[in-house]
Amino acid sequence: MENRGDSDGTGGICSAVVVNPAKVTDLDGLRDTVTETLTAAGWAEPLWFETTVEDPGKGQTEEAIKAGAEVVFACGGDGTVLSCVNALVGTDVALAVLPSGTGNLLAANLGLSTDLATGLQVAIERGRRRLDVGDLEGQYFTVMAGMGFDAQMLDATNETTKKRIGWPAYVIGAAKHLRDRPMRVEIKIDDQPPVRRRARSVLVANVGRLQGGVRLLTEAEPDDGLLDVAVLTPNNLRHWLELGWAVLRRHERVPRMLTLRGKQVRIKARRNEPRELDGDLIEPGRTLNVKVRPESLWLCVPRPEESPDLSYDADAVAERGEEFVEKARRE
Incomplete structure (x- = not known):
């Protein structure tokens, strides 16, 4: 140092x-x-x-x-x-x-x-804006936490390729996992009844953009005291293409994507799944328990x-x- x-x-x-x-x-x-x-x-x-x-x-x-x-x-x-x-x-x-x-x-x-x-x-x-942050059991994040496909994509993305071509390298990493089997997850938002899905990925977001600046969650606001959840449920390549096209075209309704919102999000899978925080891999696990900390970070x-x-x-x-x-x- x-x-x-x-x-x-x-x-x-x-x-x-x-x-x-x-x-x-x-x-x-x-x-x-x-x-x-x-x-x-x-x-x-x-x-x-x-x-x-x-x-x-x-x-x-x-x-x-x-x-x-x-x-x-x-x-x-x-x-x-x-x-x-x-x-x-x-x-x-x-x-x-x-x-x-x-x-x-x-x-x-x-x-x-x-x-x-x-x-x-x-x-x-x-x-300056004072932003909310997500709190994953004492680890803070500003953008999103994820379980499933998004973490698999990060793990499969080659560092050398990233340095050479930038964010499109993530597309190559994603292609390796498009046909993987889905997760069985239970998602509980605040005190609402749990939602059960066969999902490829669950993202808990504070703001809405992914790698390359693609805006996935158009209504996510960084200082509204809430977390936005995207549950992606494509079953085949055609579903992935429909989902991706709708996101890129900023359609109001995105097929094969359920959106939820709340202050506390608890996700439980049947087995250990890959997980990530703000684009960085963390230890795989069966749960992703996140709560919002309102207006906790000053950002330029x-x-x-x-x-x-x-x-x-x-x-x-x-x-x-x-x-x-x-x-x-x-x-």
Whole structure:
């Protein structure tokens, strides 16, 4: 771990960068760009922390909070972002995402893609929203938890292919499991009677976008105090194609998908199933018990508008960001 920067409060907003060096091809170039851009905006030189295999970001974020950081930049893949989130929940320190992995579920929901300039500009313009988070038995997430096909897809996706072609690599991973047998699951929402289904995947979401920015749950809002559940029930390839087409075309009704909503979601399968949190695999299990923690995380967003889509105005911010970074480099 490395800690460099101005933390004595001598000028500007204090921030920290928690970076996964394995996800960055030019670490020195990243440091120069971030430092030049933030100091040109009147911020203090940021603190720097590198993640390790033993600590993928939570400990470094806790150190940044203790050092007085007002904003923590998570620079890495989904695992880095998730680790930072688990240290920031319940604090007044804001999370900003500088995506450098290939999945980046939270970045996709912010409309950031892998653009460094946009991520920096979002933080500089100080658009903030307080978001709900999901709580899976003490592990927090911002986007979604899943059981079944989505976790199988992640496990089957080749890391080398992801680095070469980006998020379409997940399509290749998904194709390997389209014909797998379904799960038998019982889903209980709050105090309602349980729902039983033969499902291929169950997703418990706080926001609605998947890898590649595909919006699965159009009514999911990040700060409504509720979790949205998608139960996918395709039985064959034709069903998958119908479901995928309806999602891509943003149809109001998606075939082979049941949607539910509540504050607490309890899912029980008959056998151990693969599971994931925010695009990162976790231990397989028979249950997925999630509750919402309302307005528990400050997040830097393109604009603090009350819209279910966190990527609102992302394109305009990207243009301003590119201009600002170029100006900072010239100076």
